[in-house]
Amino acid sequence: xxxxxxxxxxxxxxxxxxxxxxxxxxxxxxxxxxxxxxxxxxxxxxxxxxxxxxxxxxxxxxxxxxxxxxxxxxxxxxxxxxxxxxxxxxxxxxxxxxxxxxxxxxxxxxxxxxxxxxxxxxxxxxxxxxxxxxxxxxxxxxxxxxxxxxxxxxxxxxxxxx
Numbered sequence: 001x002x003x004x005x006x007x008x009x010x011x012x013x014x015x016x017x018x019x020x021x022x023x024x025x026x027x028x029x030x031x032x033x034x035x036x037x038x039x040x041x042x043x044x045x046x047x048x049x050x051x052x053x054x055x056x057x058x059x060x061x062x063x064x065x066x067x068x069x070x071x072x073x074x075x076x077x078x079x080x081x082x083x084x085x086x087x088x089x090x091x092x093x094x095x096x097x098x099x100x101x102x103x104x105x106x107x108x109x110x111x112x113x114x115x116x117x118x119x120x121x122x123x124x125x126x127x128x129x130x131x132x133x134x135x136x137x138x139x140x141x142x143x144x145x146x147x148x149x150x151x152x153x154x155x156x157x158x159x160x161x162x
Contacts, residue, residue: 033067035156036050038151062160078101081096
């Protein structure tokens with residue numbers, strides 16, 4: 001057996017496999033997708049998850065999602081959040097969002113594995129950014145509890161509308 005030829009063949013297959021994985025992982029429609037971990041003791045009402053997004057093209061329409069991961073310790077079927085947006089000109093807006101995480105029977109929505117449940121919830125379709133530059137998005141829990149148990153991660157995803 002020619003060891004040199006076999007090694008070369010395996011290297012080629014490995015390289016092809018790595019390229020395919022890289023291409024599958026690329027999301028050309030995505031502008032931004034990040035989440036912040038929430039402290040294991042719970043999400044304090046004064047804790048804010050902050051995300052900086054640089055927008056260069058104001059002609060593209062985007063879909064804006066909130067990403068939430070919760071575990072089985074979360075005691076509610078919904079989650080209220082404050083979403084604060086600071087635009088490049090320092091103007092600010094603040095929205096109160098209600099996100100539904102479980103159906104009326106208490107079954108978790110989204111994707112789950114074990115005790116963790118991931119939701120990606122569309123909150124704005126065909127959003128246009130009026131200014132190019134840096135936008136700051138802040139998420140804060142608004143559930144009337146000083147410390148909210150069971151939310152493990154919160155974040156945002158912004159992708160081009162299709």
